[in-house]
Amino acid sequence: MKTTSPSKISPAISASSPSSRPPAVLIDEAGKTYGDVEAVRPLSLTIRPGETVALLGPSGSGKTTLLSMIAGELEPSDGSIHLRGRNLADLHPGRELSREVGMIHQQYDLVPNLSALQNVLAGRLGDWGLVKSVVSLLWPQDRQMGLTALERVGVSDRARVRAGLLSGGEQQRVAVARLLVQNPAIIVADEPVSSLDPARADEVMGILTEAARKAGKTLVATVHSTDVARTYFERLIGLRNGAREFDLPSHLVTDDQLNDLYALEGLRDE
């Protein structure tokens, strides 16, 4: 097995960073095992508020498992995860959790029969009462907020179109707009552009990272393409076999490190 990378940041160190705000994400020896299989070996890391982090690694590396744990969809088998200073396990699933973290998936996330605007406004469901939610099906509430979000992702002209009739790129933009309306502190994205063609993928990734940066959101994403990761994210974390291989500012990650990360077992430089 390889030794851990030199730049491993321990939570203790970054907790004493100049910012007095608690870290957006603090993972303390959290891991996930399924029976005998260690999907993610216990690891610790800290993500500062506003940071954009890409998780890289071949399939089976544990990056999606790690992401799901940060999103609160999976409970870690050991260790703990704190979001903005609060233990994830203590957050009430639903409304409370949705304030902390919002997730965007690969595709098919929108309700196809509802308009783009209504899909965006679904981001408000955690705040709306039941009556307001039902009324909103016929007369969309907080309309202006939804339109503003659609404008920010560049599809305000499609507000009235049913989501199922939008192109893949447009659908993913609408999903980003819904997250903006939900307004969580941390945005978690699972391969957000891997179902789009390269040009569209670039566009949507640009919009996602730009929107996160402007709104001061922390963004953690699993990313398929190393080019996309290097272009749009400040920090790259490489995972392999459930363990961290490197954790570096993206401009310091070398091609060798990336090649090594994805190399087939047995072909790696020891």
Place this chain on the structure above:
Amino acid sequence: MNERPGEGSLGGRGALTAILLIAFSISLVGIGWDDGLINAGGFRAVGQILLAAIQPQLTLDVLSTGARSTWTTLTYAWAGMTVALIIGMPLGIIGSGTVVRSSWTRRWNISSARLALAVFRSIHELVWAWLFVAALGLSPMAGVLALGLPYGGILGRIYAELLQDVPESPLRALRSAGASEWRVFWFGRLPMALPDMLSYTFYRLECGIRSAAILSFVGLGGLGHNIQISLQDIDYSRMWTFVYFLIALVVAVDIWSSLVRRRVAIERG
């Protein structure tokens, strides 16, 4: 090889078919063909009925009776479907078990709602009609309830299944946006299931029109009642007029339903 049941027994199946065919041929021989099995005058009657089909009675009197009884039949079907929706919608939602999180409550909800729906629909509308006519007399309410109960049972069962079968990932996204199960239902489940629910409801309305026509044989008035009277009078031309009214009614509902569905449905893929 030949381990799956039913496979490899091809020879056996062939033999069974042969035995059945032989039994059928023997039974043909055993029938007393001359003993009035076929009504000799029947062929003439069929001829008359077919001939009458191309010359329906179009007098003002018959046409206005036809229009009025078409309206009556449509009203019965419509009122019956309303009752069916009032029964089927809530029971279907409860029976889908989609708005409760606790698994024990869910199981109890599903089984009790489904049992009620099964009771409603396992009894045919004609039997319900006899029961209600016996209880309420020959009143419109008897016809409406006779139609509404079994149709409610059918609608509820289909609704429950359609609500369960919507894709899960948009629902998961709504939950992660902080929506409770009821909000997920209104904003995700119902909109996604609605086109299929609507289309099935329209199909049921068509069936309801046919059933309402049949129910009017019980004496509740409407197209079926007039068809029955014409048959008793052996007035095939008049009968056909009413049959054409019935066909026109079903076709009209079909056209209407496809217009509505086109507005609601979206192309997939």
